[in-house]
Amino acid sequence: MASLPFPSIFKSFSAMAAKYPNKIAVSFLGTSFTYSALLGLAERFAAGLATLGIRKGDRVIMYIPNSAQFVVSWLGIQRLGAVAVPITPIYTVVDLRYIANDTGAKAIVCQDRNYGYVKQAMQDTAIRTVVVTNVADLLPLWKRAFGFIADKVPAGKVEKAPHVAFLRNLVTKSHPSAPDPQTREDDVAEILYTGGTTKHPKGVPLNQGLFLVSAEEQLGVRDALFPKDQDVILGGAPLFHILGQTCSLSTIVVGGGTLILQPRVNLDAVFDSISSLKAKSLIGVPAFYRMILEHDRVDQYDLSSLKYCFSAGDVLPIEVAKRWKARFGLDIYQGYGATETCGGIVMSPTDRETPPLSMGLKVASKEIKIVEPGSTEPVNQGDPGELLVSSDRMVQAYLNKPEETAGAFAEIDGRLWYRTSDIVRQDENGFLYFVDRTVDTIKHKGYRISASEIEAVLQEHPAVIESCVVGIPDQKVGERIKAFVVLKKDVKGITGYELTKWCRGRMVAYKIPQYIEFRDMLPKSKVGKLLRREIRSEEKKRRET
Secondary structure (H helix, E strand, O other): OOOOOOOOHHHHHHHHHHHOOOOEEEEEOOEEEEHHHHHHHHHHHHHHHHHOOOOOOOEEEEEOOOOHHHHHHHHHHHHHOOEEEEOOOOOOHHHHHHHHHHHOOOEEEEEHHHHHHHHHHHOOOOOOEEEEEOOOOOOOHHHHHHHHHOOOOOOOOOOOOOOEEEHHHHHHOOOOOOOOOOOOOOOEEEEEEEOOOOOOOEEEEEEHHHHHHHHHHHHHHHHHOOOHHHOEEEEOOOOOOHHHHHHHHHHHHHHOOEEEEOOOOOHHHHHHHHHHHOOOEEEEOHHHHHHHHOOOOHHHOOOOOOOEEEEOOOOOOHHHHHHHHHHHOOOEEEEEEEHHHOEEEEEOOOOOOOOOOEEEEEOOOEEEEEEOOOOOOEOOOOOOEEEEEEEOOOOOOOOOOHHHHHHHEEEEOOEEEEEEEEEEEEOOOOOEEEEEEOOOEEEEOOEEEEHHHHHHHHHOOOOEEEEEEEEEEEOOOEEEEEEEEEEOOOOOOOOHHHHHHHHHOOOOHHHOOOEEEEOOOOOEOOOOOEOHHHHHHHHHHHHHO
């Protein structure tokens, strides 16, 4: 295993800041932050956390949207040697409480609008320190004032209490420098959460070295188009997701490029940023590209600076790729990866043509096997099989989930492999193609959603005796979520609307079923196991008729 130029994310970022001190590192809502300014903010944030009692190895939840504050917090946590736990800001208190207890987090950085959820979660978790931020905190005074006067800045109610600190205060006040944590490349940098086949999301610990290798590799795919330090990336993927991290956030850590961020996707703002800041890279899921193509004002903007458009998170419909090429004269490069592998396993090369429907070629840091599903026996060349992945600095296990770890990781000839549960095939030139999924996960808008999690929530309703959830193919969002529900015999008057409302109070919005169908019974095997494949087969026949 080759040694790395830098042992940690923060050391690598510091080297970028030393090399490009006056270059724009992050642009957020029209405000630019140079590398030197970003370094200073991260150092002060780390020092502030240290005064609040946070030490190396402590877990700190990041409950905030894409923003300059996200970058400052994430870098500051790395500087301190603590472990970042980025989560979506639309999680409910149920999700927050679960992740806080799963990680044993002592602190959380949250937006002010989510403080109410955090306060509720504190009653049943180890969280004792809350750092609160508003979306406009790091913008100039005149922008903050205008935003509040014009009621353009959303804000939440936050109490003044000993456990509450404010991010703006931490980064503007002087504190003693945080101690050097002597971070090593095998230290855990962050824990990202991913869906799958279980009721609860699974924590994936990513170490410093794995992130640095993956970041360098994801950015390096573009080397045939332009140097890394000339890249300007419009990040259309959330930074709590591995796609947003390795393909966007990584530019300030290993690339020396510029990252453009928005708190949520607003297509006119996306177009304006590309045009005014001359973005070269665009990152997003397939639905993001379809939204752009269908936007009625896209032709009013100059997007000619774009050179690299990348899609991952789900299979890119060939029709979207063709329309994009016809409209903008650009290819949409695809990739395939997983949180468990710290992003890209397969990437479309930029120095040669990728065959239609192919995801691309295996990246250098990963080894792959294509085997008979559920086994370790290799398939014949060109035949479909389950994809297994290994790398030198790979994730070894899920956090606190030995059973799920045993099912998802396999040792073959003394080497550890991750089972992707996806069926792929590889042609004679090494290009890989996605074929199918073997597990009951649903891909919706780039998110990987556990069918069993939604089923469990539905079955908690007092009127529901059984449920089955499947993904229905949809060109716009990948798959839509459909639930089949069996009610108790003595129950009357329960509607799909009521069950949807029930789910909305217990799950994040993107997991809510779009369709609910009531059944008298659900198909089962002889031993009583739910047969989702029969439900999926029924739905397929419906669409074909």
